[in-house]
Amino acid sequence: MNRTLTSVSLVALLGPSLLLLAPTAPPRVPIATISAAPLGLLAGVVLFAGLARGRPQMLLTPLAIATALVVAGVGISEEAIWRAFAFGRLAPVTGAGAAIAITTAAFAATHVPAFRIRGAAVQLATGLVFGTLFALTGSLLACAVAHAGYNVLAVLGRRASPASAAFSFRGVEKRFGDRVVLSSLDLTADQGILVALLGPNGAGKTTLVSLLLGLRRPSAGEVRVFDGDPREWRTRRRLGATPQEMGFPPTLRVCEVLDIAGGRDGAEAFGLSDLLNRQTGALSGGQRRRLALAIAFAREPDLVVLDEPTTGLDIEARRNAWDAIRRFAAGGGTVLLTTHHLEEAQALADRVVVLAAGRIVADGSPTELETCAGADLETAFLRLVRA
């Protein structure tokens, strides 16, 4: 990490001096500095606006600004190296067009290990724009300013994106053979809210949860968790889940299950402190349910997915579980829980989503659903799923 930082800083410092030393063989007579600099800046801004997804917000903390300055230097360096040094040697041999293509491709290739394929496509696009700018204006300054400007915006803009949704389903459809289990599902949950997923048996709740956990892939549409693909293990670092049917290997002890889940800290909150050395096969149904809950929270996730978290718990254990879930949500965590207990949805959820036959038939706060139906939540639910 330190070595990376050192080399990046070095490249950043090198940038401006490289720009002066570069043996440019410009494809045409360079345009004047007075017009090259603003033109470059404009190109960088336009490029960033074109590539930005959604509406990025600028984050202006000292750290972000410092980082932005460093990457500005890196951008200038890269342009000097690729457009001036590499181009200068290539252009006389291959011609300007091929030189742009080659340096652009090579430039993108050097970024592949860091950014992977999607990132490389962006590098290809940016490299092409800077290369074309160089060919049109003949000014190394223009493309260095464009690159530096783009880098600054990319850093400041990217830092703001964590305010995105905790999870989202966009146009998701799931078929098993001919059987359609979920269809045209759109659901986005902001961070820090508690969503209860209600629905009769066979409505598609389990399938929806398995898509969210990355266990299955949608037949169509897109499922995102913190703007990542839940099938990628890195995305799931912020995700915790209860296992379905609470099946544990019967010979493993409670503490060993917690170790696999990521830590024993949650044991106390779920009343498991005295059971740590018990084999899971010897636990009662309620104790198993508590263990299932504890392992969802073990890794200090930002999103937990709880499948019928309190079924089979006695009243005290259920209150404790509710408290733990509320505490987690109050700390900024996002929860999706499936339940058959309407009073649970009422007690916990900010938002109730009702699923019937693979479609969302209602989505709102518990009060909204009641007002809308002109009845209590249970009557509202029954009307919705029978409709």
Next chain:
Amino acid sequence: MSAVLVHARAQMLELVRFPGFTVGTLAFPSILFALFGLPRAGAHPEILLASYAAFGVLGVGFFQFGVSGAIERGTPWQAWVRTLPIRPLVRIAARLLAALVFTIASVAVVVCLALSTTSASLSTSEWARMIAALLAGSIPFVLLGLAIAYWASPKSALPVANILYMLLAYAGGLWTGPGDLPHGIAAVSPYTPARQWGDVLWPAVTGAPWRASHWLLLAAYALAFGALAAWGLARDELQRFR
């Protein structure tokens, strides 16, 4: 790395506490050695030592990868483990690490028994060649174990693995040595996979050179079993994680 250790440890504990597995993989080779090996140990006890060591490894391949794999495959627990933020490689490495520990234990038991009850003795280079042949030769059988895991149902896996385990070991001459098989079995024996394994193990302990044909046949079996396992895995993934 620590994730691999945590998962390997859990896997070992899970299996060790299951008496059927421990007895099957640790005690069974020694019992059979006492019953069938010892009376034949006369001229070349090293051959039987190597054979029963292989038999021990075979047990780990069939029971850890095969039977416990088949039983675990469809469980909600395995589905949950897949939701953990770990690379798939971690689970594979943990499984191999756990298997290696069981293999060492199983081989150690049988080797100690052979060394203490017979006149077997091996030079350093013979030990090295035997261990190399044991490890490399186990690959096709681990893959066969995985094929069982993906093709057998949780209930049928144990009988299927048991029958194959006994049949292959016996027909390959791992229990009696190659010279002591009944006539009909002796005719098919040279084509069975466990026999190829024996044919690379036995030269290792008698000091004879290896012949390429045995290694090639082992590799061919590895390819075939590997393809079967990969097909089963793909089928399983399509069914449950598609």
